[in-house]
Amino acid sequence: MDRRIMGLETEFGLVHSAARGLPLTPDETARRLFRPVVEWGRSSNVFLPNGARLYLDVGSHPEYATSECATIEDAVAHDRAGELIVDGMRQKLESALAEEGTGGSVYLFKNNVDSAGNSFGSHENYMISRSTRFPRLVAHLIPFLVTRQLIAGAGRVHPAGPAAFGQRSFAAAPGVPSYSFSQRADHIWEDSSSSTTRARPLINTRDEPHADSERFRRLHVIVGDSTMSATTTALRLGTTDLMLRLVEAGHVMTDRTLADPALALRQISHDLTGTVKVELADGSRRSALDLQREYLETVSRFVQANGAHHDRVEWVLDLWARTLDAVQTQDLSGIDTEIDWAIKKKLLDSWIARNGGDYSAPRIAQMDLAYHDIAPGRGLFRMLEERGMAARLPGTDGSEARYAVDHAPQTRARIRGDLVKAAIAAGKHTTIDWVNVKINGPTQRIVTLRDPFLTHDDDAEAMLADLRADAETVQQDPPAPPII
Numbered sequence: 439m440d441r442r443i444m445g446l447e448t449e450f451g452l453v454h455s456a457a458r459g460l461p462l463t464p465d466e467t468a469r470r471l472f473r474p475v476v477e478w479g480r481s482s483n484v485f486l487p488n489g490a491r492l493y494l495d496v497g498s499h500p501e502y503a504t505s506e507c508a509t510i511e512d513a514v515a516h517d518r519a520g521e522l523i524v525d526g527m528r529q530k531l532e533s534a535l536a537e538e539g540t541g542g543s544v545y546l547f548k549n550n551v552d553s554a555g556n557s558f559g560s561h562e563n564y565m566i567s568r569s570t571r572f573p574r575l576v577a578h579l580i581p582f583l584v585t586r587q588l589i590a591g592a593g594r595v596h597p598a599g600p601a602a603f604g605q606r607s608f609a610a611a612p613g614v615p616s617y618s619f620s621q622r623a624d625h626i627w628e629d630s631s632s633s634t635t636r637a638r639p640l641i642n643t644r645d646e647p648h649a650d651s652e653r654f655r656r657l658h659v660i661v662g663d664s665t666m667s668a669t670t671t672a673l674r675l676g677t678t679d680l681m682l683r684l685v686e687a688g689h690v691m692t693d694r695t696l697a698d699p700a701l702a703l704r705q706i707s708h709d710l711t712g713t714v715k716v717e718l719a720d721g722s723r724r725s726a727l728d729l730q731r732e733y734l735e736t737v738s739r740f741v742q743a744n745g746a747h748h749d750r751v752e753w754v755l756d757l758w759a760r761t762l763d764a765v766q767t768q769d770l771s772g773i774d775t776e777i778d779w780a781i782k783k784k785l786l787d788s789w790i791a792r793n794g795g796d797y798s799a800p801r802i803a804q805m806d807l808a809y810h811d812i813a814p815g816r817g818l819f820r821m822l823e824e825r826g827m828a829a830r831l832p833g834t835d836g837s838e839a840r841y842a843v844d845h846a847p848q849t850r851a852r853i854r855g856d857l858v859k860a861a862i863a864a865g866k867h868t869t870i871d872w873v874n875v876k877i878n879g880p881t882q883r884i885v886t887l888r889d890p891f892l893t894h895d896d897d898a899e900a901m902l903a904d905l906r907a908d909a910e911t912v913q914q915d916p917p918a919p920p921i922i
């Protein structure tokens with residue numbers, strides 16, 4: 439696919455800490471956080487004017503699923519817009535709690551593990567053609583995704599050393615405080631399956647295309663870490679899209695099937711040199727660095743032969759190469775403003791250099807968490823960004839995310855977003871999913887958008903015109919969306 443629909447889902451960690459007395463329970467905090475959303479959309483599962491889905495699933499992790507994006511920069515901007523939106527809700531809740539005397543602080547973390555060791559996800563969605571042979575695609579993608587943490591991991595501190603997996607422990611001896619590439623690697627148990635939680639695979643194979651099922655399929659990757667840095671997010675999406683292109687083109691690829699992908703994920707995550715050898719199904723042993731170098735080389739040759747399919751391909755290949763060089767030479771200075779695990783490691787290592795101690799210091803664990811705090815002026819990544827110590831995606835100036843808060847990208851999300859705004863203004867109840875927009879009421883109407891690329895639909899135009907006419911007759915102002 440030359441143009442590809444992509445979407446990112448982020449589950450946030452949520453904590454209330456009380457100034458005095460007991461904090462709100464996680465469930466209560468989440469319920470309170472979503473109160474303005476429910477007031478606006480009459481549900482804790484809504485689609486927003488920018489086309490995105492904001493919801494509270496079982497448990498207490500707010501989730502933001504970006505609308506369908508057709509470019510990497512849109513996906514990055516909309517992912518960040520989600521942070522701005524939930525941060526606005528966080529600020530509202532903090533103010534409400536202060537007013538009623540409960541007080542305390544509300545924290546939202548864009549990470550993948552909580553203090554009790556539970557893991558929550560950052561899911562990537564890529565549209566692929568129905569004609570692509572799915573088992574072949576999955577087989578080629580898994581070894582890539584297992585080793586992708588070298589270039590797209592968010593980094594994690596293990597104050598008591600890596601946890602054991604079955605009978606095995608990794609890298610540093612058990613009990614030796616350490617740092618790993620990935621947040622998520624220790625929590626994945628299978629290579630691919632149709633469950634996202636129970637067995638927790640790398641790829642969820644449940645077939646829900648959210649589009650015309652005869653033409654399209656949605657690839658649901660759930661192994662990735664949530665990334666704070668725009669450049670890391672762009673690299674994560676950009677490299678994966680290139681790999682998909684290669685497979686889709688029917689490019690003959692070496693079989694790199696791993697003997698045990700979940701085990702290899704952990705072995706690789708806990709070896710910052712990238713040189714530990716993991717076992718392939720054919721009995722050979724290869725390092726993550728070697729495998730990633732081969733992928734980069736194959737993709738580069740493919741691009742040379744077939745041309746770049748968007749204007750960031752060169753940038754993706756360059757950052758990919760620089761990151762592998764940094765791992766190989768163990769000199770992170772070339773990537774420590776661009777790749778999350780390296781940005782965070784630099785921060786932690788400079789604290790240790792100034793204060794002594796090691797990765798077991800309580801302050802280090804705090805910083806590991808605070809890096810992912812999305813609050814401006816408090817989150818460590820946010821602060822680095824404000825000081826110009828975290829790179830922006832070239833050609834962007836930071837205003838794109840703010841714009842994406844209430845503007846949908848140029849896909850069918852644009853139509854959905856317009857209908858959401860118009861329905862709210864007209865005081866109509868709706869039932870919406872990724873494909874359908876239904877106006878409830880005595881004269882039910884439904885618009886079905888099966889092609890995610892389409893930005894125009896006659897039925898939707900007609901519905902929009904009617905909703906706008908209805909809005910003229912509504913006396914009250916519509917409720918404001920639950921965003922800042």
Ligand SMILES: Nc1ncnc2c1ncn2[C@@H]1O[C@H](COP(=O)(O)OP(=O)(O)OP(=O)(O)O)[C@@H](O)[C@H]1O
Pocket residue numbers: 443444445446447491503504505506507563564565566646647648649654655656657658872890
């Ligand atoms: N046809 C498509 N191809 C690829 N991605 C899509 C397509 N349609 C929608 N998406 C993206 O897929 C994601 C779906 O998010 P959502 O949270 O609803 O996921 P889900 O897997 O369907 O449901 P759940 O998280 O409830 O299990 C969004 O980011 C959206 O932009």
Ligand SMILES: [Mg+2]
Pocket residue numbers: 447501503
């Ligand atoms: Mg989801």
